[in-house]
Amino acid sequence: MLTLTYEYKLVPTKSQAEAMQHILDVCGSVWNYALRDRKDWIASRKSPINACSLRSEYVIGVDAPYPGFNEQCKGLTQAKQLSPRLKSVNAQVLQQVLRKLDKAFRDMKDRKFGFPRFKKRGRMRSFVFPQLGKHPLGQGAVKLPNIGRVKIRQSRPYPDGFQVKQARIVKRASGFYLMLCFQSDLSIIEPPLTGHFVGVDVGLEYFLSTSDGLQLERPKFFVDLQRQLKLLQRRLKRKKKGSANWLKAQKKVALLHEQIANTRKDFHFKTAHQLCNQGDVVAVEDLNLIGLSRGMWFIKATRHRQR
Known part of the structure; x- marks a missing residue:
């Protein structure tokens, strides 16, 4: 099926x-x-x-x-x-x-x-x-x-x-x-694991690195539009809640959030397509991303306290 x-x-x-x-x-x-x-x-x-x-x-x-x-x-x-x-x-x-x-x-x-x-x-x-x-x-x-x-x-x-x-x-x-x-x-039918192998590793400095030497910079979609989002949210806060102008400002904020999500989704699909064209077999490490994120949060908090 x-x-x-x-x-x-x-x-x-x-x-x-x-x-x-x-x-x-x-x-x-x-x-x-x-x-x-x-x-x-x-x-x-x-x-x-x-x-x-x-x-x-x-x-x-x-x-x-x-x-x-x-x-x-x-x-x-x-x-x-x-x-x-x-x-x-x-x-x-x-x-x-x-x-x-x-x-x-x-x-x-x-x-x-x-x-x-x-x-x-x-x-x-x-x-x-x-x-x-x-x-x-x-x-x-x-x-x-x-x-x-x-x-x-x-x-x-x-x-x-x-x-x-x-x-x-x-x-x-x-x-x-x-x-x-x-x-x-x-x-x-399960395809045989033959052909050119490509290993993918997720890093901190780069979005990902492959065994063929490809390194993709980590995109910052939210950071790039954060200034515009902050301006729209400030305008929304000054509007009377429930009014027509408040609804228009709220829609502008929602459209900007949707734009950020769409650009991030488009980047992920294009990256996956690039990896599929690069090799016949793509191998990734089975990582505990939730645990890694918690560990990075602890490291950042420790560095902040040391400062």
């Missing part, structure tokens, strides 16, 4: 953009309600029997099951019959929100992640269509459930021999983007 993800820029109309923003708002409400339901159940089980909580807590019966994914999906089906706002959004999209929340709780236990947070307005930035129906892809457009035919900037053609499985809509400062997931039954 081979899976590919293609990213395209959406060019929606005003009504389509409002529809996608409405779906994001409803998904955020479902996330917050489901998270609150789980937190109340956990708090009711942690309350001591000889003391009262400093805050008011819901009293949940002992026989009440844990509000897992299946239980919350059943509750969502009942809530859609009573709420027109929930009924206006695709049921599978809302189920994917509950599935994402369930994965966040599992990662908290298994991978020691932090406790899931509530989504304030504007923090829910993506939603998923797990099914797109028949023939959803067109030349320069894609058909999305409950939204209709949306134009896209088709920067590259769709892969041949692949079937589209799901679509994710992501909202960024520069607009809406579409992530299409393609799958194929192709089986990839």
Whole structure:
């Protein structure tokens, strides 16, 4: 099974953009309600029997099951019959929100992640269509459930021999983007380790060094635009929060952050492409980057104290 993800820029109309923003708002409400339901159940089980909580807590019966994914999906089906706002959004999209929340709780236990947070307005930035129906892809457009035919900037053609499985809509400062997931039954054979070998080492003075003598300087995308970012953030601070000028200044800051992320991502892809063209086999050291970063932080702190 081979899976590919293609990213395209959406060019929606005003009504389509409002529809996608409405779906994001409803998904955020479902996330917050489901998270609150789980937190109340956990708090009711942690309350001591000889003391009262400093805050008011819901009293949940002992026989009440844990509000897992299946239980919350059943509750969502009942809530859609009573709420027109929930009924206006695709049921599978809302189920994917509950599935994402369930994965966040599992990662908290298994991978020691932090406790899931509530989504304030504007923090829910993506939603998923797990099914797109028949023939959803067109030349320069894609058909999305409950939204209709949306134009896209088709920067590259769709892969041949692949079937589209799901679509994710992501909202960024520069607009809406579409992530299409393609799958194929192709089986990839492990290539033999023959040909020209290239060893890659990550350093401190250089971004990387190869066994062929290539040394790439460490780019400083954030440092190069830090002065401009500082100016925009100072202007944002002087605006009245919630006003039209505050929203415009906030968007300028978000666009600059997105520009920094895009330039960094472009550099990484071009560097990987250069390494693949340089040799047949690329070997890297299995480093604990998190441990190295903690060690560098300790060294910098020690040097600062010595000064």
